[in-house]
Every structure is written in structure tokens, then in C-alpha cells.
Amino acid sequence: MELVHSLTLHLSAFVSLSDADREVLDKALRKRARILAPRQDIIREGEKPRFVNVILEGWAQRYKQLADGRRQILSFFVPGDLCDTNVFILKSMDHSLSAVTQVRLAEISQREFQEIIETSPRIAQALWWSELVTVAIQREWTTSIGQRTAYERIAHLLCEMFVRLRTIGRTQERSCEFPLTQSEIADATGLTQVHVNRTVQEMRREGLIEIRNKRLEVHDLRALMAVAMFNPNYLHLEAGGHECIAPE
Amino acid sequence: MELVHSLTLHLSAFVSLSDADREVLDKALRKRARILAPRQDIIREGEKPRFVNVILEGWAQRYKQLADGRRQILSFFVPGDLCDTNVFILKSMDHSLSAVTQVRLAEISQREFQEIIETSPRIAQALWWSELVTVAIQREWTTSIGQRTAYERIAHLLCEMFVRLRTIGRTQERSCEFPLTQSEIADATGLTQVHVNRTVQEMRREGLIEIRNKRLEVHDLRALMAVAMFNPNYLHLEAGGHECIAPE
DNA sequence: CGAAGGATTGATTAGTCTCAACGCAAGTGG
DNA sequence: CCACTTGCGTTGAGACTAATCAATCCTTCG
The missing domain is CATH 2.60.120.10 (Jelly Rolls)
Structure with a gap:
């Protein structure tokens, strides 16, 4: 069930x-x-x-x-x-x-x-x-906060959540549930809510993603993963029956 | 042996x-x-x-x-x-x-x-x-890098290493081995080497600590823990035969 | 003595924070 | 059903932390 x-x-x-x-x-x-x-x-x-x-x-x-x-x-x-x-x-x-x-x-x-x-x-x-x-x-988050820029950090978080949701079958083609507020993204990435806002706007302007109505729309996952330097190896999905790397 | x-x-x-x-x-x-x-x-x-x-x-x-x-x-x-x-x-x-x-x-x-x-x-x-x-x-490090200032971060790292070394009997009264270079501290705390240098100098000037010859001298652990907001609970030492909280 | 690694310093800049409003939508109580 | 509240997103101006770039100095060590 x-x-x-x-x-x-x-x-x-x-x-x-x-x-x-x-x-x-x-x-x-x-x-x-x-x-x-x-x-x-x-x-x-x-x-x-x-x-x-x-x-x-x-x-x-x-x-x-x-x-x-x-x-x-x-x-x-x-x-x-x-x-x-x-x-x-x-x-x-x-x-x-x-x-x-x-x-x-x-x-x-x-x-x-x-x-x-x-x-x-x-x-x-x-x-x-x-x-x-x-x-x-947890290690990846430490790395993210320690080394990535605000833009990269947020992109990385989005990639991670998208991929994790995909492995449990909770994504559409290029979108998924995304109930986080900008404040929560801020607390997760070690940024301020204001800066998250500006950064997300930038990502939107650049056609990478869109977040609205508690949903994340990923226009170009490849590009998003690239800017985030997202390497899914840390999720260790390689053994299962699911895809672990990007989409086509 | x-x-x-x-x-x-x-x-x-x-x-x-x-x-x-x-x-x-x-x-x-x-x-x-x-x-x-x-x-x-x-x-x-x-x-x-x-x-x-x-x-x-x-x-x-x-x-x-x-x-x-x-x-x-x-x-x-x-x-x-x-x-x-x-x-x-x-x-x-x-x-x-x-x-x-x-x-x-x-x-x-x-x-x-x-x-x-x-x-x-x-x-x-x-x-x-x-x-x-x-x-x-690892979680504490994420928190540290995400929320603490440079000064607090370094102080926190020093506290952690000192306390961990103490539980394995590798500290003197107020000093311990400390083989890290400022570059390594930088890579661990998500700062630059230059900024670590200035920050460590500040801590020295304020009489908190001194690092030289691969040794850390902690002049005032209480104070160091206070500025780092160091709470040793995450090391979960409470069950053993060793002290887990501060000095005398 | 020269080389190398690490620490230190100064000047400048960039990225992010802070503070303070304001806007908008949804929910709530009278 | 309207006024009020609340939560969340957005915007602007200015301040500040930490990064960057570029030397210089010191120690150690072969």
C-alpha cells in the first residue's frame, strides 16, 4: 500500500x-x-x-x-x-x-x-x-557552504532535492514539489533570506529555474548541475534499479 | 601496549x-x-x-x-x-x-x-x-561554517580539537599538539589563509590563544568556548569515565 | 647558502549582510 | 464580507566581512 x-x-x-x-x-x-x-x-x-x-x-x-x-x-x-x-x-x-x-x-x-x-x-x-x-x-553540505558561492549553493540544493525526489518517483519531467520558503533555503545554505531572494531571481532571469506555488520548475537540469558542480556520486545510487545521473 | x-x-x-x-x-x-x-x-x-x-x-x-x-x-x-x-x-x-x-x-x-x-x-x-x-x-561543522563568523569558527575548531585530544589524554594543562597550518585551518573553516592569519593574530592579541611550533596554547579555555559558543554535547562524552565539559 | 613552506602585511574589491520598507495573497474574526 | 493580520516575497541603500592580489619576511632544512 x-x-x-x-x-x-x-x-x-x-x-x-x-x-x-x-x-x-x-x-x-x-x-x-x-x-x-x-x-x-x-x-x-x-x-x-x-x-x-x-x-x-x-x-x-x-x-x-x-x-x-x-x-x-x-x-x-x-x-x-x-x-x-x-x-x-x-x-x-x-x-x-x-x-x-x-x-x-x-x-x-x-x-x-x-x-x-x-x-x-x-x-x-x-x-x-x-x-x-x-x-x-552532510559532508556535501559542509562542502557547499564552505566553498560554493551563494548562487552555486542554492543551485546545488535544488539539484540534490530534485534528484532525491526523482529516486522515489516524486518528480515530473522537469518539476517537483518544493515547499521551502526562501527563509528556509537561507537557513540551509548559510545565507540571508534577502540574498536568497536576489539569487533566486537571478536564476530565474537566466532561465534556469522557477519556484512558485511550492513547486520547483527546473528548466535546464544539465545547466543547473553544471553551475552547482553537482556530482551525484555522494548519493550512492549506483547499485539500485534507478537512474542516478542526469536526464537525457 | x-x-x-x-x-x-x-x-x-x-x-x-x-x-x-x-x-x-x-x-x-x-x-x-x-x-x-x-x-x-x-x-x-x-x-x-x-x-x-x-x-x-x-x-x-x-x-x-x-x-x-x-x-x-x-x-x-x-x-x-x-x-x-x-x-x-x-x-x-x-x-x-x-x-x-x-x-x-x-x-x-x-x-x-x-x-x-x-x-x-x-x-x-x-x-x-x-x-x-x-x-x-560533521553536523557541527556545517553549523559552524554556515552560521559562525570567522573568529567564532576558528575558536570552535580549536575548542573541538582540544577537547577531543583531552579525552585521549593528549593535552597538557592548557596546551596540545596542533600540527595544522593556517592554510589547512582555512580549508577546514571555509575561509582564506590570509583571513585566518589575521583572525588568529587577533585571538593572540586578545590573549585567548597562541599557536606556534605546531602547538596550541589555550590561555583561557572558558573564554574560548564562550566566544565559539562551543557546546560539547555533540561529542557525546557523557557516558564515559572522562570529563566532557570545560576545565576546572 | 639557497630553496621552500609557512606566516605576515597592505591595498583594494567583491560578495553578502543589515536595516528598513513595501507589496501581495491568504486567512481570520467581527 | 470587509478590515485586519500574518507570512512570504521583493526592493533599495549602505555597511562590513572576508576575498583577492601581491609582496615581504621568517624558519627550517638539505
């Missing part, structure tokens, strides 16, 4: 799962669900982590706040993404998770998670892969 | 290991060793990862290079640190590892690694913890 699709699709970018595997995931995702309003926190820095959260619907984000209020968004989650696999070991969260849009998620307890891993080595592997990709994305 | 100390100490920040555990680690670290000259690559982006690398002596770094040559250093490794736990799953590296100073490291094969984990659940847990800390550090 549809609820499971996103996680299955996500993991399928790495291995193809058997029906039994799917069943196992399906069951785990049904146990404990939560619906959050936009902006609502899922878990806050300092709290004790108790579940692995799986996004079923909507976008979420990981963020960190400095003592004086400055906020850095550390990653976005889309349907199928797992937040903080195996985080149980830690005493407390060093960052927060919150909903961007309305979010439906499944909570998996430590015991359930353990069970899944022991039941299916293939899923265990896929979860490992997913975790490694999450870290790789 | 001394070779093992650093990894044992590193993991001991999370759990205390039994003599048997130590023995297991000791054995694994003895199998395959490598010595690298300063600047030498350990493994390069694009290559197939075959080992878990454990730093026994010296400092190493993880970095990423953009198509046009801009380089971002993503993290530093000090003795006891593991590079890329469980990375075997992936087809190719999305980043490179290289020696900063001369480095002695141990290579652990997939099979050996598997064995360790199966032999000792406590070590397995500790390795998980170590991996989670690595990711947490």
Missing part, C-alpha cells in the same frame, strides 16, 4: 527488496504513526531519542540552533527518509528535528528496529546504506 | 572495555599497518573502499575537492579515530582521506571488522557510538 512505497522506494535505490522484506517494513511502519503540523518539532535538542522516525509524507528538517538564536538547517527529509538510525545509544539529541510541511511519520522503537535488522540482512544492509548516504549528504 | 591505547581511550569515552575487549582490538590493530608521509593520500575519491582505517599516530583529514579545485576539509582525525566505519557497502569513496602529519594507521578488513563486532557486543556498541559522534561532528 502507498504508505510503504516511499521507504521501499528509498531503499530500492540500493537493493531490490523481496516481498518478504517489504512485508517486514510494512508491518514496522504501521505500528506507531504521528501527524505533525508544519513547523512542529518532532524532537528537540537535549531530549532523549527513543524512536527511529521514518517520514511517510511531507518534508521535515534537521536543524541546530546556536546560543544566540542563529539557526542552521542541516538537512531535509522527504518521504522514505529515515531520521537518525540507531540513535538510541546516545543520551540526548544534539540537534532538533521538525516538520517543514505537514508531516506523517512512523516511529520505530529500538526493539522493533532490532527485530527488523535481525529478520532481514538485506534490509539491515539497506539501512546501513541509507545511513551512509545521510552522512555523505 | 601503546599502539592500542589511543583507540581504547577513544572508545572508553563511551564505555569501559574489559581486558578481553582490549585484547580483541589489540589483535585487530596489529594485522595490517601503514605509515604515510605528511600530505600523502590514504584513499582518494572514486576509489573502492576496502578497509576501516584506524589512526594510531598522527593527524589525518577527510576532504573533498570541487571540479575547479576548491578544497573543503571535512574533518580531522587524531589518534584513536576510525575513518569510515562500515563503508564497505559503498561502491566508491565520495571523498578523500589524507595524512596531515606523518601518520601510522591500522587497516581492518571487512571480515576482521565483522568478526570484532560479532565477538564483542560492547565493542560493537562503542563503534556505533563512534560513528554517531563522527556524524555529529
Whole structure:
């Protein structure tokens, strides 16, 4: 059923799962669900982590706040993404998770998670892969913020989200959902909202992209990837049944 | 013996290991060793990862290079640190590892690694913890580069390295080894070498720190942590037998 | 002693931030 | 159903952080 699709699709970018595997995931995702309003926190820095959260619907984000209020968004989650696999070991969260849009998620307890891993080595592997990709994305963001210009950074973010959505079948030809406000893009890229605005306008003027009505239209993905110096290797999609590199 | 100390100490920040555990680690670290000259690559982006690398002596770094040559250093490794736990799953590296100073490291094969984990659940847990800390550090770096000023960023890096070295017993009262050049600090913080120079001078003028002869002298850790807004929670040292927060 | 790597300095510029409005659309309450 | 609010995008002017370019200096080391 549809609820499971996103996680299955996500993991399928790495291995193809058997029906039994799917069943196992399906069951785990049904146990404990939560619906959050936009902006609502899922878990806050300092709290004790108790579940692995799986996004079923909507976008979420990981963020960190400095003592004086400055906020850095550390990653976005889309349907199928797992937040903080195996985080149980830690005493407390060093960052927060919150909903961007309305979010439906499944909570998996430590015991359930353990069970899944022991039941299916293939899923265990896929979860490992997913975790490694999450870290790789974090590294890419560090690189982006550290080295890329504002223009390149935003372009890179757009490329990443587009490609990630494509692997879970959530893109059209050249467009996808894109519920982020310019403020959120700013907090994710280490820029100000004003500068994001000007930069996005520039990208629009140059015919690269358009963002409106919570949708992103990518007029020329090739060109966008080029200016962003986007190399999708860090998403490690090469093993799955999906395309990982650009369109034709 | 001394070779093992650093990894044992590193993991001991999370759990205390039994003599048997130590023995297991000791054995694994003895199998395959490598010595690298300063600047030498350990493994390069694009290559197939075959080992878990454990730093026994010296400092190493993880970095990423953009198509046009801009380089971002993503993290530093000090003795006891593991590079890329469980990375075997992936087809190719999305980043490179290289020696900063001369480095002695141990290579652990997939099979050996598997064995360790199966032999000792406590070590397995500790390795998980170590991996989670690595990711947490990456997130903190993203935050640092995205939100902190040059001054704060450098201060934060210094705090982090000092605290990490302290947990493996490699600090004096208020100083520690610090083999990074200003260029390397620049690549790690997303600044230019020139600006790092001026900023470090400022920190020196203000009596916070001094860097010379490959050593860092921290005159006032409290103050340094304050300006960096350094919160050590992300290092997750709370469970071990070591201090995690500031000095006296 | 010469070479090389690293640190330092100065002058100038570019990119991004800050502050302050304003516009527009959608939602809300009276 | 209209006035008000709220959130988000847009614009302008000016300030400032950090980058750039180009030397110069210092240390170390073969």
C-alpha cells in the first residue's frame, strides 16, 4: 500500500527488496504513526531519542540552533527518509528535528528496529546504506557552504532535492514539489533570506529555474548541475534499479 | 601496549572495555599497518573502499575537492579515530582521506571488522557510538561554517580539537599538539589563509590563544568556548569515565 | 647558502549582510 | 464580507566581512 512505497522506494535505490522484506517494513511502519503540523518539532535538542522516525509524507528538517538564536538547517527529509538510525545509544539529541510541511511519520522503537535488522540482512544492509548516504549528504553540505558561492549553493540544493525526489518517483519531467520558503533555503545554505531572494531571481532571469506555488520548475537540469558542480556520486545510487545521473 | 591505547581511550569515552575487549582490538590493530608521509593520500575519491582505517599516530583529514579545485576539509582525525566505519557497502569513496602529519594507521578488513563486532557486543556498541559522534561532528561543522563568523569558527575548531585530544589524554594543562597550518585551518573553516592569519593574530592579541611550533596554547579555555559558543554535547562524552565539559 | 613552506602585511574589491520598507495573497474574526 | 493580520516575497541603500592580489619576511632544512 502507498504508505510503504516511499521507504521501499528509498531503499530500492540500493537493493531490490523481496516481498518478504517489504512485508517486514510494512508491518514496522504501521505500528506507531504521528501527524505533525508544519513547523512542529518532532524532537528537540537535549531530549532523549527513543524512536527511529521514518517520514511517510511531507518534508521535515534537521536543524541546530546556536546560543544566540542563529539557526542552521542541516538537512531535509522527504518521504522514505529515515531520521537518525540507531540513535538510541546516545543520551540526548544534539540537534532538533521538525516538520517543514505537514508531516506523517512512523516511529520505530529500538526493539522493533532490532527485530527488523535481525529478520532481514538485506534490509539491515539497506539501512546501513541509507545511513551512509545521510552522512555523505552532510559532508556535501559542509562542502557547499564552505566553498560554493551563494548562487552555486542554492543551485546545488535544488539539484540534490530534485534528484532525491526523482529516486522515489516524486518528480515530473522537469518539476517537483518544493515547499521551502526562501527563509528556509537561507537557513540551509548559510545565507540571508534577502540574498536568497536576489539569487533566486537571478536564476530565474537566466532561465534556469522557477519556484512558485511550492513547486520547483527546473528548466535546464544539465545547466543547473553544471553551475552547482553537482556530482551525484555522494548519493550512492549506483547499485539500485534507478537512474542516478542526469536526464537525457 | 601503546599502539592500542589511543583507540581504547577513544572508545572508553563511551564505555569501559574489559581486558578481553582490549585484547580483541589489540589483535585487530596489529594485522595490517601503514605509515604515510605528511600530505600523502590514504584513499582518494572514486576509489573502492576496502578497509576501516584506524589512526594510531598522527593527524589525518577527510576532504573533498570541487571540479575547479576548491578544497573543503571535512574533518580531522587524531589518534584513536576510525575513518569510515562500515563503508564497505559503498561502491566508491565520495571523498578523500589524507595524512596531515606523518601518520601510522591500522587497516581492518571487512571480515576482521565483522568478526570484532560479532565477538564483542560492547565493542560493537562503542563503534556505533563512534560513528554517531563522527556524524555529529560533521553536523557541527556545517553549523559552524554556515552560521559562525570567522573568529567564532576558528575558536570552535580549536575548542573541538582540544577537547577531543583531552579525552585521549593528549593535552597538557592548557596546551596540545596542533600540527595544522593556517592554510589547512582555512580549508577546514571555509575561509582564506590570509583571513585566518589575521583572525588568529587577533585571538593572540586578545590573549585567548597562541599557536606556534605546531602547538596550541589555550590561555583561557572558558573564554574560548564562550566566544565559539562551543557546546560539547555533540561529542557525546557523557557516558564515559572522562570529563566532557570545560576545565576546572 | 639557497630553496621552500609557512606566516605576515597592505591595498583594494567583491560578495553578502543589515536595516528598513513595501507589496501581495491568504486567512481570520467581527 | 470587509478590515485586519500574518507570512512570504521583493526592493533599495549602505555597511562590513572576508576575498583577492601581491609582496615581504621568517624558519627550517638539505
